[in-house]
Amino acid sequence: PPKLRKYLVSPYDPRYKVWETFLIILVVYSAWICPLEFAFLRYLPSAPFVVDDVVNGFFAVDIMLTFFVPFVDKKSYLLVNDPKKIAVRYLSSWFVFDVCSTVPFHSISLLFNEHGHDLGFKFLNVLRLWRLRRVSSMFARLEKDIRFNYAVIRCTKLISVTLFAIHCAGCINYLIADRYPDPRRTWIGAVMPNFREDGLWIRYVTAMYWSITTLTTTGYGDLHAENAREMLFGICYMLFNLWLTAYLIGNMTNLVVHSTSRTRDFRDVVQAASEFAARNQLPQQIEEQMLNHICLRYKTDGLKQQETLDVLPKAMRFSISHYLFFRVVQGAYLFKGVSSRFIQQLVTEMQAEYFAPKEDIILQNDSPSDLYFLVSGAVVYGRAAEGELLGEIGVLCNKPQSFTFRTTKLSQILRISRSKLLGIIQENREDGDIIRSNLQQVNV
Amino acid sequence: PPKLRKYLVSPYDPRYKVWETFLIILVVYSAWICPLEFAFLRYLPSAPFVVDDVVNGFFAVDIMLTFFVPFVDKKSYLLVNDPKKIAVRYLSSWFVFDVCSTVPFHSISLLFNEHGHDLGFKFLNVLRLWRLRRVSSMFARLEKDIRFNYAVIRCTKLISVTLFAIHCAGCINYLIADRYPDPRRTWIGAVMPNFREDGLWIRYVTAMYWSITTLTTTGYGDLHAENAREMLFGICYMLFNLWLTAYLIGNMTNLVVHSTSRTRDFRDVVQAASEFAARNQLPQQIEEQMLNHICLRYKTDGLKQQETLDVLPKAMRFSISHYLFFRVVQGAYLFKGVSSRFIQQLVTEMQAEYFAPKEDIILQNDSPSDLYFLVSGAVVYGRAAEGELLGEIGVLCNKPQSFTFRTTKLSQILRISRSKLLGIIQENREDGDIIRSNLQQVNV
Amino acid sequence: PPKLRKYLVSPYDPRYKVWETFLIILVVYSAWICPLEFAFLRYLPSAPFVVDDVVNGFFAVDIMLTFFVPFVDKKSYLLVNDPKKIAVRYLSSWFVFDVCSTVPFHSISLLFNEHGHDLGFKFLNVLRLWRLRRVSSMFARLEKDIRFNYAVIRCTKLISVTLFAIHCAGCINYLIADRYPDPRRTWIGAVMPNFREDGLWIRYVTAMYWSITTLTTTGYGDLHAENAREMLFGICYMLFNLWLTAYLIGNMTNLVVHSTSRTRDFRDVVQAASEFAARNQLPQQIEEQMLNHICLRYKTDGLKQQETLDVLPKAMRFSISHYLFFRVVQGAYLFKGVSSRFIQQLVTEMQAEYFAPKEDIILQNDSPSDLYFLVSGAVVYGRAAEGELLGEIGVLCNKPQSFTFRTTKLSQILRISRSKLLGIIQENREDGDIIRSNLQQVNV
Amino acid sequence: PPKLRKYLVSPYDPRYKVWETFLIILVVYSAWICPLEFAFLRYLPSAPFVVDDVVNGFFAVDIMLTFFVPFVDKKSYLLVNDPKKIAVRYLSSWFVFDVCSTVPFHSISLLFNEHGHDLGFKFLNVLRLWRLRRVSSMFARLEKDIRFNYAVIRCTKLISVTLFAIHCAGCINYLIADRYPDPRRTWIGAVMPNFREDGLWIRYVTAMYWSITTLTTTGYGDLHAENAREMLFGICYMLFNLWLTAYLIGNMTNLVVHSTSRTRDFRDVVQAASEFAARNQLPQQIEEQMLNHICLRYKTDGLKQQETLDVLPKAMRFSISHYLFFRVVQGAYLFKGVSSRFIQQLVTEMQAEYFAPKEDIILQNDSPSDLYFLVSGAVVYGRAAEGELLGEIGVLCNKPQSFTFRTTKLSQILRISRSKLLGIIQENREDGDIIRSNLQQVNV
The missing domain is CATH 2.60.120.10 (Jelly Rolls)
Incomplete structure (x- = not known):
């Protein structure tokens, strides 16, 4: 490895790897808390907002740090050490988005508005979801790393996407019901008339339950859209589900086909060999030798x-x-x-x-x-x-x-x-x- | 085959094969009775518990027997005869799990508690499901055995997994309803208010019906979650179903693609040949000879x-x-x-x-x-x-x-x-x- | 073609082909009327039974005829002319089944029982479904015939199977409701209390509607099982649907993959060629020649x-x-x-x-x-x-x-x-x- | 490019391309408005009919124009310039259909009937959907064009088909309810008793909501068939959905398999290389060189x-x-x-x-x-x-x-x-x- 300039941090440094992994955990937390705050904010305690500011702080540190981490040039496959080039590359790519997703809009909104329940500022908070690109690029990296099992990585990715979709859909659907003028004409109000007085936990579980019931197309019908707004959101969500389900099945098929291909190839070869032996009435001894050899070849992966x-x-x-x-x-x-x-x-x-x-x-x-x-x-x-x-x-x-x-x-x-x-x-x-x-x- | 030491039992001995098959049947029985006891125990007659102790006895015998069965070394492909090596291998691998899954916890619990309805001891009984690894390894073995049809083995495996999932989910969902303080606010109680007085058969069928309705995502809605506990279990079960359904479809696609590939290859070759003949206006006689030859080659599997x-x-x-x-x-x-x-x-x-x-x-x-x-x-x-x-x-x-x-x-x-x-x-x-x-x- | 003995009918004779096609139409009619009679018999007019006897007559003629049709030997690929061999082959294979599926059990039952509503005789009538093997073997033959489009044949087969499954399930489910002691506690009686007085058409459409709603897992819930018998049948039908849906998707995937493979291969080759040209900065003229040649090769299917x-x-x-x-x-x-x-x-x-x-x-x-x-x-x-x-x-x-x-x-x-x-x-x-x-x- | 005769328009002329794209937009509008008019006509304002006549005018112009656009001969791959041949080709292929789909039947119907609500004329208006063949052939062309991403084109096509199916099914289902004698015994009337007085928007959203709920097999059951006509339409729509869903999944699987194949091949090769190195205990340096070379080969796509x-x-x-x-x-x-x-x-x-x-x-x-x-x-x-x-x-x-x-x-x-x-x-x-x-x- 070539020598680094002073003050620069190698991207291969184990401590940097730990820092990146730590940020991924924070991203997962952000992805969970952000839609939750957006939908259930009116009744949320203020604790998460303090945690939010701390998390934002860590991401601000990472923005700084990125100016000191060399990158690998895509053409020459060499590490670029020059701080100027590093800065130019970052400023011209993700820098603006990273900054926008780190500004503590909620705390700023408190300066203008006592309760901070302004929907505009809440939308700005959703910009934090931009951080998910880190998770996405992490999965792309892990998929090419043979130290990890491909099927496991792929399944984890799909499960993450599914859980995030369920979480978001549940939160948005609750938000729609929460803002609707007549609470009894909403999907949740039709079943729990005073739902705004109920605890956060029961409301969250109900929202998730509706979300997963719809995603898996089970659709019991105990919770269903009651007004045009909810119907519209339902239409969008179901269209998305159609696509997501097909994508899940496509991926699973891909993994199944790949994971069984070796066994099937082995069976095909053994079958062809024993059919050949049967058709030509080869002596028992030669047939056994043939099958043994094919089994061994399969085990040692000779081909x-x-x-x-x-x-x-x-x-x-x-x-x-x-x-x-x-x-x-x-x-x-x-x-x-x-x-x-x-x-x-x-x-x-x-x-x-x-x-x-x-x-x-x-x-x-x-x-x-x-x-x-x-x-x-x-x-x-x-x-x-x-x-x-x-x-x-x-x-x-x-x-x-x-x-x-x-x-x-x-x-x-x-x-x-x-x-x-x-x-x-x-x-x-x-x-x-x-x-x-x-x-x-x-x-x- | 090399000579075995005295007292050792060859793993290729037909009697040992029969014993193994017999144990598989017992495992299937255990897998069925174990969740049933766990969920419906309060109303179950005591007969199954006697059967359970007998089944446990057979598995205890098998644990003993395993010390006398040589195994095939993975490197040299030779049978290891040495009793010490056999014991070391077993003790350092599955021995502890096998013993835990064989201890008759229900009978022990009767010593401490008159009715044996303690939930803790019931959980210990669930350890018996560890025995399922025998079924799993049996399927892995059968899949590589060309005497059995691959599609049949694979389908049997998938059907077994599906049935077991339906059975378990039905039992757990009943258990949740059974333990819920207000019986009328449960999925079964909302439809059958005095369900605890109903017969075992009708309750079991209803639980299975809910389970399969949810698994296949039919979701009629006549039976649905009524409280947060049931919603939570429903969420988990539906997520699992999403995965299971995708896995089933993936496997079925794999089998369909494989089973039709020969016919499609044949069609492609015949099509190419007859297109070639048509484009070059070959005489009828040559075209017929070509098609005959290709058909024959396909039938005798020449390639x-x-x-x-x-x-x-x-x-x-x-x-x-x-x-x-x-x-x-x-x-x-x-x-x-x-x-x-x-x-x-x-x-x-x-x-x-x-x-x-x-x-x-x-x-x-x-x-x-x-x-x-x-x-x-x-x-x-x-x-x-x-x-x-x-x-x-x-x-x-x-x-x-x-x-x-x-x-x-x-x-x-x-x-x-x-x-x-x-x-x-x-x-x-x-x-x-x-x-x-x-x-x-x-x-x- | 070798000369046939007197009285024998060539299997390649166009008139014999017409006869076979005519029988297929009768089989389709049988497959539709047989479950319908079985389930809705009590209210059916007597007209179909007369038609049934005529259909049975045609199949009896075909049984006779089979003794005069030479067959192709599987080993020598030659037509066997010897009437003795033809008879031995038929008697030792499908003869008994063919006869059983042709006996007019309904007419016989009228001799013993005035109304012919005996369930035992009705079951015997179901033996007529054995005739479906003709349809099955017809599809197997068409799949290998390149004059027909593979995707069309395959889709027709799948649609036939699906329609038959829907038809049978609807009929059986109606039969269960029809025979249940308390008509108001049945899936159809809960919605249409006096369903037995309703017209055949509305009952048949309702049964089909329930059947397809369940098969596609839509499960609106307006019609659902009300008693244990119906739940049990629902469990079996939904398990079957799980398998059938997976099979349909598997087949569709297979067809899609096969039908798009040519376009994708073409795209891959063109992409590789134009990337090669771009990377090496080949002159415009050479690149165009390359792409033209590849397009031509794709169109004339040169490979x-x-x-x-x-x-x-x-x-x-x-x-x-x-x-x-x-x-x-x-x-x-x-x-x-x-x-x-x-x-x-x-x-x-x-x-x-x-x-x-x-x-x-x-x-x-x-x-x-x-x-x-x-x-x-x-x-x-x-x-x-x-x-x-x-x-x-x-x-x-x-x-x-x-x-x-x-x-x-x-x-x-x-x-x-x-x-x-x-x-x-x-x-x-x-x-x-x-x-x-x-x-x-x-x-x- | 060969010289064109006077008055002829080259099919490669950028202005002609723009014209074609403009027509595609009009086709999309027609595909949306045509079923809507058909179902909701009684309450529709007259504005769309004016727009319709303008759109018809553009298509009439295109019919004229087609006589002046040379085509590429399928055998010689050359542009045919002769106006006679162009005319003969068009008149003998799509001309009649194109004219039929352009006649302003609605305006004609006003001459005979004051309100133009005659169902017969409405059916004639549906002929305008013939124009969709332009979209279909556009997608077929784009799929073979490597400047566009295959997955994107394919997904767009599938989404378009799905949206069109949902739109049509919703409209037809509404039409059935609208024409039913007893409005309270319809799928929409059971929930919204005076639905005919409700606004177009709420009725349209409800119809779409039912349509997508059924297509995705979610089937909440809040809206469901109430009479035999609706059941029959539901049966047809669900059968179509079964096929469409399978087709969507098949396509998605195809795309997933294709898009991941490169990564998987890379992993397989790297895995084989590192297993080979491990089995033969190759020195660290040789193993690294091997893996580097394989990575490079993968990146430069050498094979x-x-x-x-x-x-x-x-x-x-x-x-x-x-x-x-x-x-x-x-x-x-x-x-x-x-x-x-x-x-x-x-x-x-x-x-x-x-x-x-x-x-x-x-x-x-x-x-x-x-x-x-x-x-x-x-x-x-x-x-x-x-x-x-x-x-x-x-x-x-x-x-x-x-x-x-x-x-x-x-x-x-x-x-x-x-x-x-x-x-x-x-x-x-x-x-x-x-x-x-x-x-x-x-x-x-």
């Missing part, structure tokens, strides 16, 4: 791994195979004394495979087309132990295999095709001679 | 089969093609007397194809690029019967085909390309000579 | 066409390209007088491509790697007309192109790579000489 | 770009790579003085890759298989600046690399494989000699 490697540039693939296989290959008796460059070329061309227990690697009388290295596991009939070679005589002398090699444990094996091996030997004559003498010494 | 084979390691593919084709190839007149190694090499390179009736295999004057073996079915014009070769003169003497070969029945055919065949002949000179003399003897 | 051809066996691909291109190639001046075998080899290796107007085919100074034939359309700069060759001098004499060739209209072009062309010329020396002399004669 | 290029014909790919790379390659010291044809061949074979900062391009001792050009960015250890070559000595003299090359910034690099480079050099002997002398001059 995806290969795709991942194919995407990487050559130098990276080279350093990975060097790291993984160089020692194993160097330790084989056949390659004692050969140049390390030869082994490097060999290693680049090798492919790793896993074999389940009791699977055949080489069959007797098979034509010799590949050379195998046993990295881990065990193989019988040819009695190979870890680090040994399989099929080297066949490949180098072009003879059919004289043994069948079969695994006894889960084994990892490196494979190189005969043509590639001979190609590399031809390019490096001296190493070829060493290999030939190694082969003769051992197999005489 | 998937090839993908399955490609995934397998070389030795396995070798033994499969050896098993399937060796005899057919050996029986052909052209390969009488050649070494079995030669035939093995040939067999490895061969590909199987199916042809619908009345499809052309080789056209007259076509350049000879492949050699075909008729495995089953029949071919006219060249009058080939099962086990015969097609196109051998063209391939070996490089002459254009003098006949068109056309199938009369559904036929399976092996194909080897000319270049591969000549490559193998060049590697095995002696076998090449035998083939040439075979060819001359027959075609003179 | 799918290639996939379709790849699936076909070699002989079929050969006859297609022979049909499409042989004449065009034979007509080119360069190939005057060469053997038809040479042209056939050439044709097999050719690939067809479409070019949008104002697209470059060959650029000046491009290295000559392909030879092009203009099948249709027009090309300027090199002034080529239909049936002409492009780039032949470059390819044969290995010189860089001296002109840029650009299309003026939508053009279809055949392409063969230089290496393949030279390979074929080498194999056919004499034809090569003719080509060379053709080239010299024209280009001197 | 899609390659797919886009592969689809294009050869000449187009050639001109793109010429435009992008010719100058860079020509500027390299190694290719000073070589023929431009040589560079063109080189450029065709090159592939562009992006490297994240601190990524290795060539490792020390790696076998030399590729030659790299640094287009932009910077590389250390071998101290390469923009426009320089990497690995040229290794490739040309076949020596292992003596340096590791590592990027310091985001870098774009061109790669050509050694075998292709040597192949091109062999084909162009003279250029090969120049390169060799260039190499010696610099590296001595």
Whole structure:
């Protein structure tokens, strides 16, 4: 990480992360209290307003702080340290909104109006909901972070949105009833005639109950719109619900499809294999080996791994195979004394495979087309132990295999095709001679 | 299967499978009776409590038994026989939960309290729902088992979850009404004023009816929340329903998409083929052959089969093609007397194809690029019967085909390309000579 | 088509198709009248029972007829003509069910009971719903028939199932109310106290209204269960609805995803192309050519066409390209007088491509790697007309192109790579000489 | 663009586009006013009918205009200029419908009937909804236009359909109540006994409220069908809603799946890479390089770009790579003085890759298989600046690399494989000699 200028705060500093998380909690509090104050204000105690001013203070501090936090440039992917550039970027983007959402309008309104129940100032207070963009960008960040489960993040986001929608709709609907001239002709007044005298808790729960009953389209009908204003709000809310419900279902479908795709792919492959075996009446033993191999491949996720490697540039693939296989290959008796460059070329061309227990690697009388290295596991009939070679005589002398090699444990094996091996030997004559003498010494 | 130590019970023993299935039935009973006792206990007869103690006894036996059942290690895929390891694994995982869910709290509560209606002890009884993890893991296992239909398992799981949710919600909602001070201000009391005197059956059905009416969001409104407690529970239940409904729909969509994908793929291919034929005004006969071939390919699932084979390691593919084709190839007149190694090499390179009736295999004057073996079915014009070769003169003497070969029945055919065949002949000179003399003897 | 034995009726006979379609209409009538009779029987006029007997008569005729209709064997895909085999197959499959669903139970019941209102006999009448399997198998057949739109067939099927479910549920719910001892404590009696005296029409509409209100989960609550029996039926129906709604949504999602996939793929490709152009600041002209080409490819569905051809066996691909291109190639001046075998080899290796107007085919100074034939359309700069060759001098004499060739209209072009062309010329020396002399004669 | 005949209006003329957009606005107005007039006509003021006649006038003008607008032929993709062909095409397609939907039936009805409240004429007025096909075709066009966001267009379309359905259903339902003999036995009369005296606004809002309550299946039950006519309409509307809701959810799922697919693919690849690193215990440094490279690839959308290029014909790919790379390659010291044809061949074979900062391009001792050009960015250890070559000595003299090359910034690099480079050099002997002398001059 490049050195920061004095007074600047790294965005990767753990203390800054804690500060951001703390602000998120304050945002959640704001999102809850803000519609509540807006709708139930007339009867609310003054305590929340004091808390509000404290919360506003924290956000004011954050506005200051933002001028001292470098940002990552979108083109060069580098951290910009220059305080001027930081200030210009902030001032030209969210600064005005952030300030507007931090001004304590309620306290200001008290200067003009004794009770502060002015609807205009209340609307200004709603500007605090602008802070929700922090939550939104937090979720966007978490979704791309593989340390967190995608389904969990996505569900949390959807639940948050749903709860916020329910909360807001309940509060607005109460506000409409509260301001209506004839309290008995409102959705709540029709059931609780003196609702304005009831406690905050029972009114809040009733509003939430109406809200969720409508959102889930349960619609018992015990609470329903009584006048045109409420009908209009109901129309808007139900249209929004239609959209929200469809969005929830779409997301859930997406998660279900994604989460079950692996199991279904596995089933499809196993099904195809066993149908193939049944149609051609393959012997029991071959069918079992096939199914075992497919299960293992599914467990070790072999296919995806290969795709991942194919995407990487050559130098990276080279350093990975060097790291993984160089020692194993160097330790084989056949390659004692050969140049390390030869082994490097060999290693680049090798492919790793896993074999389940009791699977055949080489069959007797098979034509010799590949050379195998046993990295881990065990193989019988040819009695190979870890680090040994399989099929080297066949490949180098072009003879059919004289043994069948079969695994006894889960084994990892490196494979190189005969043509590639001979190609590399031809390019490096001296190493070829060493290999030939190694082969003769051992197999005489 | 490796030999088990004395006193140990194999997890693959059919009797153990029966025992496990029996326990699953007991779990289902527990899941049903447990919320029922919790909510309707005051009026329940004592019979279920006796049954409960018996059920608890069976689960206690299973806890003992678990110490004698080997488990499969997750890394080596081998069965662990050592009783110490089995005990350590169980004690450090589910043991405590299993014991807690088996203690007969109701019977214990009778020692302290004459009627056993204490809410605290009732909550402890709910711990028995921990046993549901057995059902959950059973479904996870069945989903990966291709002997069972995936859609059926998945639907059964979803229906079970839905029924359990309905049952629990109905019971809890009744419990809230039952404990409410003013029975007429409850959801059930508003409709049935003396509901506490009504029979268990009518109260249970009413609770279930409310529960399902709310879950499906039908919400007739004949039964609805009357006080804040019920509203709160309703809010929670409806939020859960939103999630559950979305999950059900997501799963159903997943199953529908998967189950129709084959038909849609088939339609897409046939559509593309017939559009191609229409755009280029191909003759009727060629179009019919194309569509027939595609239908056949769809029925025999040809594409998937090839993908399955490609995934397998070389030795396995070798033994499969050896098993399937060796005899057919050996029986052909052209390969009488050649070494079995030669035939093995040939067999490895061969590909199987199916042809619908009345499809052309080789056209007259076509350049000879492949050699075909008729495995089953029949071919006219060249009058080939099962086990015969097609196109051998063209391939070996490089002459254009003098006949068109056309199938009369559904036929399976092996194909080897000319270049591969000549490559193998060049590697095995002696076998090449035998083939040439075979060819001359027959075609003179 | 093979010759049928005397007295047998071909399943492909248009008259048999008409008969089958006629039976489907009768099945639809049965499916509608059967639950109606079951529920509203007490007040139904006797007219439908006469119609019923006539319908039963038609189905009895069809049972007879089935013994004379050959079937397609599932293994050999051939028509089985042998009357014995036809009879054995039918008797061992649906025969018993078909007979049971055809017996006129209502008429029989009149022999024992004057009014025929016995519930037992009514249940037997419900067996007629077995006929619905004909509708089910008809939909399965239509889904695979590309002459019909998949979405339309699928939607029709779903709507039929929904309507049938609504109809059945309404009838059963009415039956429950009708049989309940206290008519005022039923869902319909609570609203229409003397409902048994009301007309059939108003009772039927009310039952359907309740049924659809519940199925769509609208649940106004004006009609709702009043007793335990109705609650129980409501619970079952709502559980079924949950499943049915999820199934409908799943199917609709499937259709929407499939129907929009082409547009979305097109958008993705165009987006990727224009982003590529923007990022690399390609000149306007090249970008336009790219977008034109992609649009054309999307319209002519070029990608799918290639996939379709790849699936076909070699002989079929050969006859297609022979049909499409042989004449065009034979007509080119360069190939005057060469053997038809040479042209056939050439044709097999050719690939067809479409070019949008104002697209470059060959650029000046491009290295000559392909030879092009203009099948249709027009090309300027090199002034080529239909049936002409492009780039032949470059390819044969290995010189860089001296002109840029650009299309003026939508053009279809055949392409063969230089290496393949030279390979074929080498194999056919004499034809090569003719080509060379053709080239010299024209280009001197 | 080809020249138009006199008096013809180009369909691409911006003024014509404005005219079309203006008509769309009129269509939206028609779609709203038409059902409203139909249902609430008896109490409507006469103002809308004057507006109607003006709107009809505009559409009459458009019918005239259509005879002067050329169209694009579907086969040749060319603009048809011939006025006769334009007229024939229009007269044989939509002309009759367009005229019918433009006749001012209301004004005509006033000639026959003083009040114009005749239901027959009202139905004729509904013909104006035919104009909606303009909106439908506008959406079809916008969906394929990548300048607009697909999700936004699709959502707008769905919202429009939903709003129109709600509006129509509300109006029809009101019409049924309005025409019913007994006003107190209607859905609206049961709640508002003298509804015919109420204001238009309150009646319209109530109708919309009922409509949306039913569409979203909320179904409070405060407004519900009271007679058979309303029940019948309710049944039809609810069946339609079932279909519409499923369609909305299907579309939303489609959009969600598509919009999240990129993030999910990214997560899958990163997950696979980090699991691979964890399983093989790769060193921290290699893992970081892998993840960085994958992130970069995701950001620059590397995979899609390659797919886009592969689809294009050869000449187009050639001109793109010429435009992008010719100058860079020509500027390299190694290719000073070589023929431009040589560079063109080189450029065709090159592939562009992006490297994240601190990524290795060539490792020390790696076998030399590729030659790299640094287009932009910077590389250390071998101290390469923009426009320089990497690995040229290794490739040309076949020596292992003596340096590791590592990027310091985001870098774009061109790669050509050694075998292709040597192949091109062999084909162009003279250029090969120049390169060799260039190499010696610099590296001595």
